[in-house]
Amino acid sequence: MQAMDSEAKETMPRKTLAFFAPEHSNRTVLDAYDLYLHHLDHSGRFDITIMAPNGSIFAQKAREQGFTLHPVSDFARKLLLRTPQLWPILTATRRYRFDIALSHQAFACRGLNMIARTVIGVCHDDQFDGFEAAHRVIALTSGAADLAQNLLEDKVTVDILPYPYRCQFDDIVPLPTDKDGALTIGASGSFEEGDGLGAFIHAAQLLHQSCPQARFVIAGEGPLEHDLKELADQIAPFIDFVGPLTPEELAEQIDIYCLTAPNVPYSLPLCEMMDAGIACVSTCTHGPMDILKGGMVAPLVPIGDAFLLAVQLQELLEDRAFVERIKKSCFERIREEDFQPDLFEKRLLDLCNSA
Template sequence: MKKLLIILHDLSAGGAEKMMMRLAGALADAGNDVTLLMLTGGGLHAAHLDPRVRKVELRSPRTARAVPALARFLRANRFDAQLAALTHVNVVAIVAALLSGTLARLHVSERNAFSHDKHVNPDFMVRLAYWVAPLLYRLIPNPVICVSRGVAQDLIDTTVARRQDVTIADNPVLDDDFRDKPPGLPSHRWLLDHSSPVIVAVGRLAPQKGFDTLISAFATLADSSARLIIFGEGALRAQLLEQARSLGVADRFDLPGYTNDPRAEVAAASCYVLSSRFEGSPNVLVEALSTGTPVVSTRCPHGPQDILIGGLVAPLVAVDDPIALAQAITQQLSTPRELQRQSRIDAAARFMNASAVETYLAALLRRSSP
């Protein structure tokens, strides 16, 4: 049994937070003693943390101000490996590990396309973290764990990080018995009546997710009975609703908010669409594939090409091309649902907990990859 620590800012509704929560539980499943530490604390996913995982909340008012408290915690508690996630948390963890003498046991991870993600948050301290992080990544003893080959290559191509400064580990997206567990019932009324095709997307209502392109594509579909649901919350809610009204599709479009069970919603849909402008390794795309539901994705950096095997599993279209996106959606809606269903499920199986945990343990404990 190894004593492992995961360091996050909180357990809010983001994909990285959800994956770290799942990773903590999967590492516990593998027989390890796992602690999940939050620099601030709380968040939507906190209630779903595996009870075997010890939860620590430093309650720092800001992530950047958590360095002293984290350093004290690392001095007082010896772990075989420490894993931080998200760029600004990585910087705090590196400084605290240096002060506590635990840098040799620290690993950091990048969850998104660095060259794109660094422009998203305007906060000065976050921007500073993105500037200094690649310099630190060259100096720390352990390589940065990236969630996909694309994320790793992006870090090499756009920063001072070198190939030896990165490694790759898959996200633990699915339970090991996902094939044997039927999805739950959807919550949305349109997914319960099946009277017309329903397209589903899931994600933060933010520019990264390209939902404006998806709405434009949806408005051009020949089937005027089709409906579009986007599950998620974010700053663009009013803007997306106004776009749907201006395009005349407001009565067939809904933003119901965050969903606790995206697999259940997607499983009942006619088609799932990932319209993102950039990603790291889109977990909801894997969840969608695991249900067997037809899928369409942009060929965004990074992740979809790898997950969809270059388009063999499902169509890949150019980013910000509503015409191509509409054509791909139409093709999927007109194709028998069972066609390539098993291929979609098989592609998702790579991201089962047990397989993903082995890639993480290989990186954290410097073992040979499985």
Template sequence: MKILHITSDTKPGGIQNAFEAYLSVLSAMPQFENIYFTPNRVPFYERQYNARHLHMSWMQKTLLRRAAYLPIQKLHRHSFEIGLAHNGFICASIQKYCKHVIGICHNDKPAQFKDADHLICLTPNAVQQAKELGRDDNTIHMLPHYFEPQTKSSVTSNPSIQANPKVTIGAAGRFVEKKGFKTFIDAAAKIRREYPETEFLLAGDGSLSTQLRSYAEQSGNPVRFTGWVDIENFAPSIDIFCLPSLDEPFGYILAEMMHHGVAVIATRTNGPLWICEEDENALFFQPSDSNELAHCLRTLITDPQKRLRYQHNAIKAINDKRFSKQAFAEHLFSIISKITKNQSDNQS
């Protein structure tokens, strides 16, 4: 069975992680022939996975978004049973080359995938939204991403922990509006006035870099900007991780931090609420509410034993089998089998 994997996205983050996850799982199944159609800047997976790459030019990337009715020259000689589209606007363009177009809804906005035959959602909220838009229940599938750690996690108890030690708090991601980093800066300014020894690190870069640095300067420079960092180095350097996203369908970085035994505080958005359990392995706050975030930070700063308990619980939670690659692979195979079987039944 021939499968097309397609995205025009070139930025590091959730879509790239998910794209590789799907390619990794399906290329390990011998019954599938995998071809991925991406811009060159996307990492090449041909050596790592059993998959063939087709180069998407800058012009083709532009046309996919603006002129879906135009043919795709690179796909002319191909016919796919399944097309896995990681961008909603791509679905219409690949209909003529794929029997079944499956949209991977990364952003909990299923309306963007109106041209997909089937829809994979990451959270129950996205599933409900898809139903409210009138999509047939039989074409909606819930499949959260998996998390496969690259290193072994370890957190050891420290009986010498004292109240109000120097605590380092971090946040990381692309500097775009939806990541909510102004809320993180506001909360950092509040906490630094009360606990000046506390350090705040903000890792990443993006289109709002200048704006965020200026905003931090106006707030008294409560955070230190580190640029992009290796998570393997960043996680051990912090005690608490904040995820201030305004919208977060999954949150790979949250899973990575939990794996490394970092206590986490996150917004009440779909991904974190599905991954974590409030008051058990994470603290939550409303998006854009810097006062509530500051309250959560005070809780973990002033109670180091509670912080340590959250660190241990985070590791335990993220090792749950529902986040495993095997569970993801089995569910994805089941979805594809069901879709192709229904097609065969309808034709017979």
């Protein structure tokens, strides 16, 4: 089979591909740049040119890995945003030089149409404004794809391609052996606006009244750390802020994981805790809805509803058998075909070849 794959790589004509990767502060999106670039390069089917801002982490990585790089200055980026017809001039590329352009930002799609025959947009959230200039758009979830089709009025082909996940754990992290011992409930985040940790703190305050023996921890760091700690000091001083932890360290500390963010197209921490066999509870946003199969794998709660989150957590604390079932279903779900890197690469290549 491998011999056939390598033979196909040799006989199939290579396509030219422009990979537009703007600067981004979200670590998950930057990791997605690496993910897409790795699989496109690994296929051996494309001559890839990276377009990235001068001095960006991704531009530096492209240089180190030997990719052709067209740096885009901040001035050029702002000018291209207003006058996309200048793309061939400001990027020093001729009209229709590329077979495909893959854009990780909507504003670039109009301009990339000037230098590529087919433009594929990758939307890493649910903000699809501007992607109408692309020929195809990649959404992470079925819910996001529905939004895209409604917003773009079916003028653009919308494909669903969730991020893959490579499992790191071999076994389910067990619950405490003492069946009457307290369980630990944890959450993690970037400590930024919209991470939902305030809702977790309020839920902990409510739950502590009926389950005082339960322990609560929050992992992570970020700009709002002081504000979150101040809120916890006022209403839930029993919460432990444990700082940034590796997936292994977090999985060792907690028995139940809560994802409380109101807008999550994809959650790596959720996947990591499922990988460890930690029982998970999440808000019903697009990413978790798909990952947890609409609540069939683990419970989903309404966005921002601290009371219902506390009710759900109390139900888990009072039923160890229920927790064990969720642990098993989370562990098995993340190992299903949907998350396999090989399947992601196949789907991505099929999408590019059909463009």
